Amino acid sequence: MSPVSTGTLDLQHRRCPEPGDDLSDYSVLPVPPMSIRFDQAAGTLSPAGPELTRRMSDLEGLFLDQNAWRTAVADGDPIVYSVVSSLVPEADRELPQSITTIQPGSTGGEFWMTKGHQHPNHQGEIYLGISGRGGLLMFDGTDTRWVDMTPGTIGYIPPGWAHRSVNVGGKPYSFLAVYPGGAGHDYGWVLEYGLGQRVWRQDDGVAFGGYFAEASS
Ligand SMILES: [Fe+2]
Numbered sequence: 001m002s003p004v005s006t007g008t009l010d011l012q013h014r015r016c017p018e019p020g021d022d023l024s025d026y027s028v029l030p031v032p033p034m035s036i037r038f039d040q041a042a043g044t045l046s047p048a049g050p051e052l053t054r055r056m057s058d059l060e061g062l063f064l065d066q067n068a069w070r071t072a073v074a075d076g077d078p079i080v081y082s083v084v085s086s087l088v089p090e091a092d093r094e095l096p097q098s099i100t101t102i103q104p105g106s107t108g109g110e111f112w113m114t115k116g117h118q119h120p121n122h123q124g125e126i127y128l129g130i131s132g133r134g135g136l137l138m139f140d141g142t143d144t145r146w147v148d149m150t151p152g153t154i155g156y157i158p159p160g161w162a163h164r165s166v167n168v169g170g171k172p173y174s175f176l177a178v179y180p181g182g183a184g185h186d187y188g189w190v191l192e193y194g195l196g197q198r199v200w201r202q203d204d205g206v207a208f209g210g211y212f213a214e215a216s217s
Helices: 066-074 188-193
Strands: 037-039 044-046 051-055 079-085 097-102 125-131 134-139 144-149 154-157 162-167 173-178 197-202 205-210
Touching: 044 079, 044 097, 097 162, 134 154, 134 197, 144 197, 162 173, 162 188
Parallel strands: none
Antiparallel strands: 037 044, 051 079, 079 097, 097 173, 125 154, 125 173, 134 144, 134 162, 197 205
């Protein structure tokens, strides 16, 4: 029997990425059909791909109250969020997935959050709330939108909208992201243009304020 092929693609000599592989090796190769185990309770994907941990020190310039940020870095530099990915690579035409877990907390009154990014190749993305209570902040340079994210909520990010996730609850907030592998991630865009609004802890609730406003006392 001839090897499996699709058009001009010869799949005989391709193999599945394995944990520990350098995924850049697959940047121009498709991955085969595969099963990816999504463990909702554990917030993991299996087989697992790259993992990323963001500590407070990685979030320089993002919290409005820079003195509070420096104090938090000096006081143990806590993990703010982590990202686990599947083996599907960030490559054009692929459809990677990742689970992000943001720890509960606030710095200078501002809820803990992801760095936020813009996709340089403007493409859409979906987030699915898994556990905890969070929100999806989106900014297109003019308008700001907020989507409450609870387990089962799908937040849709249209092309051209920068986005950030925020944990507004008292427990870890996790969500699944599915996005076009060729979209890219531009974190500098947020440092330059912001995300329209900031998300503040207020009593037991949430308050929004101007992104570049002076830090509240
Ligand atoms: Fe994104």
